[in-house]
Amino acid sequence: MIRPYGPMRPPGFIARLLGAPGALAGTVVLVAILALAVLAPLLAPYDWNATSQCRRLAPMSAEHWFGCDLFGRDILSRVMYGTRFSLAMGLSTVAISLIFGAVLGVAIAYGGGRFDAIGSRLIDAMLSFPPIILAILIVAVLGVGLWNAALAVGISGIPRFARIARAATLALVARDFIEAARAVGAGRMRIVLRHLLPNLAPILIVLTTLDLGSAVLFTATLSFLGLGAQPPVPEWGAMLNAGREYVRYAPWTMIFPGLALFLTVMAVNLVGDRLSLVLDPRQRDSI
Amino acid sequence: MSAHHIVARLSGAILTLLITWTVVFGAMRLAPGDPVLLMLQGTPISDEAMDAARARLGLDRPLAVQYVSFLLNAVSGDFGDSFRSRQPVTELIAAELPYTLQLAIGGFVIGMLLGSTLGIIAGIWPNGWIDTACMTLALAGLSLPSFWIGMILIQVFATQLGWVPVLGTGFEALILPSVTIGLFLAGGLARLMRNSIIEVMAQDYIRTAYAKGLTAVRVILKHALRNAVIPPLTLLGIQFALLIGGPVVTETVFARPGIGRLLVLAVLEKDFPVVQAVVVLTTAVYVLINVLIDIAYGIIDPRVQA
Numbered sequence: 001m002i003r004p005y006g007p008m009r010p011p012g013f014i015a016r017l018l019g020a021p022g023a024l025a026g027t028v029v030l031v032a033i034l035a036l037a038v039l040a041p042l043l044a045p046y047d048w049n050a051t052s053q054c055r056r057l058a059p060m061s062a063e064h065w066f067g068c069d070l071f072g073r074d075i076l077s078r079v080m081y082g083t084r085f086s087l088a089m090g091l092s093t094v095a096i097s098l099i100f101g102a103v104l105g106v107a108i109a110y111g112g113g114r115f116d117a118i119g120s121r122l123i124d125a126m127l128s129f130p131p132i133i134l135a136i137l138i139v140a141v142l143g144v145g146l147w148n149a150a151l152a153v154g155i156s157g158i159p160r161f162a163r164i165a166r167a168a169t170l171a172l173v174a175r176d177f178i179e180a181a182r183a184v185g186a187g188r189m190r191i192v193l194r195h196l197l198p199n200l201a202p203i204l205i206v207l208t209t210l211d212l213g214s215a216v217l218f219t220a221t222l223s224f225l226g227l228g229a230q231p232p233v234p235e236w237g238a239m240l241n242a243g244r245e246y247v248r249y250a251p252w253t254m255i256f257p258g259l260a261l262f263l264t265v266m267a268v269n270l271v272g273d274r275l276s277l278v279l280d281p282r283q284r285d286s287i
Numbered sequence: 288m289s290a291h292h293i294v295a296r297l298s299g300a301i302l303t304l305l306i307t308w309t310v311v312f313g314a315m316r317l318a319p320g321d322p323v324l325l326m327l328q329g330t331p332i333s334d335e336a337m338d339a340a341r342a343r344l345g346l347d348r349p350l351a352v353q354y355v356s357f358l359l360n361a362v363s364g365d366f367g368d369s370f371r372s373r374q375p376v377t378e379l380i381a382a383e384l385p386y387t388l389q390l391a392i393g394g395f396v397i398g399m400l401l402g403s404t405l406g407i408i409a410g411i412w413p414n415g416w417i418d419t420a421c422m423t424l425a426l427a428g429l430s431l432p433s434f435w436i437g438m439i440l441i442q443v444f445a446t447q448l449g450w451v452p453v454l455g456t457g458f459e460a461l462i463l464p465s466v467t468i469g470l471f472l473a474g475g476l477a478r479l480m481r482n483s484i485i486e487v488m489a490q491d492y493i494r495t496a497y498a499k500g501l502t503a504v505r506v507i508l509k510h511a512l513r514n515a516v517i518p519p520l521t522l523l524g525i526q527f528a529l530l531i532g533g534p535v536v537t538e539t540v541f542a543r544p545g546i547g548r549l550l551v552l553a554v555l556e557k558d559f560p561v562v563q564a565v566v567v568l569t570t571a572v573y574v575l576i577n578v579l580i581d582i583a584y585g586i587i588d589p590r591v592q593a
Contacts, residue, residue: 022423124299125306128574130529133550133566137311140554140562141318217432221536224434225551240434251442258435266430273426
């Protein structure tokens, strides 16, 4: 059973979040990736899309640290620009899952009765699709593309968020302070916005952070399958897909984009893991 | 668990499948592109021939009729013929299924061995450096892009070292894709196993077992593990169901035949009958395994009446 995690804890929150070496390392990597995404035009040694910067599939060298791809483009520059796509796709994906999932979950739990019964059945049905299959189906309807892939992964995450938001809302609605708010005449909207949401925030934040890692991975996976970002966009999954046929002769075409993806997802997961520990009152004494 | 409860659970599963069917049917018809034109790949065609082709595929009938007739046929086990290859869909799936099953089982075994080893070690010595090391490894398993690690495994063990064939469907060619899947499975399993062990080790009966003078090894093997495996078993069940649905990415990286590849190609070619059949069958397996887990739960632990 899912319990609400209680209100956010301001004092010492950052200190406790960074109190574990793993989470600290994760944060450092994330800050670096964020900086790369913002500063890519300044930091990238070459234009990400300029071909013939070097020999086709040229190996790693002092001029081209990560080597070159089939079209003679600098892989380091492309990996740097790739941070933008990974972060943007991951964040927009979880934003879609979070917003629609939370609204759906809170609405059906608060609405109750038949509304809840139908909504829950719908969530169950959506959850019964293996996520990758649901995402592929949605891409089939929307068409192939970067943002369609993000939308597809976002939609396939809605039922997870909705189920947890619903369960947490049901637990909260039964508590005295909601009853008290109702007793003093607070309207529905006021109760939801002022009393429910602040108490749902920690659990939703944890879920969002834990989901962000897999969202980044999932959108890159769709690009790898050719369903997401299309060439020449320097998205990591698409770069790996493009480098697939030359792996034997030029392994650097796939090693570096994949490593960047792995580090990003790992960093997000390390921070998310720690965040869920810090925000969970049952664990609070142990940290 | 009462018979009534099982019946209720099963009818819920059937309703879920019906919704799934409707979603898939709707999705394939909403998707842009006409299957007949896609099959022709740009070859010019007269209007009459176009109509004849549509009639042959049953696409000229009203949507409601298509929906019901596809559904009725599916219930009797007939999922129609593939638009593209004209073979019965059930035959196509039956041909791919063994490859996917082999891969699912291989990945499952490796994931289970690796995951439970990491989880048990971390759970027995919690909150120290051993725990941190094991859990960081587990998190790495969850964070690894399977298409990337798959390509690296091919590069290192097949191309460079030549220990296993790069491609193929024999037993040796099964090792690398199984490891690829196993690493991801192991990550989730290890985390769950660790928490489960820690919870069980704090129980009174474990203290009792120690008080009786049993050795630590005996306590862990005979008392702790037995009680700690239930939550991880659930995860494994769900993961196995997902694997049957086709490890799309791993099959693509290793260019293996299988259900996942079949589905991706069918979606891209708008081969409606194949997509419908694969999605509905994999969802059915997924739902069924979930029901079985629920029922098994009730048998293993009579207190559970979820």
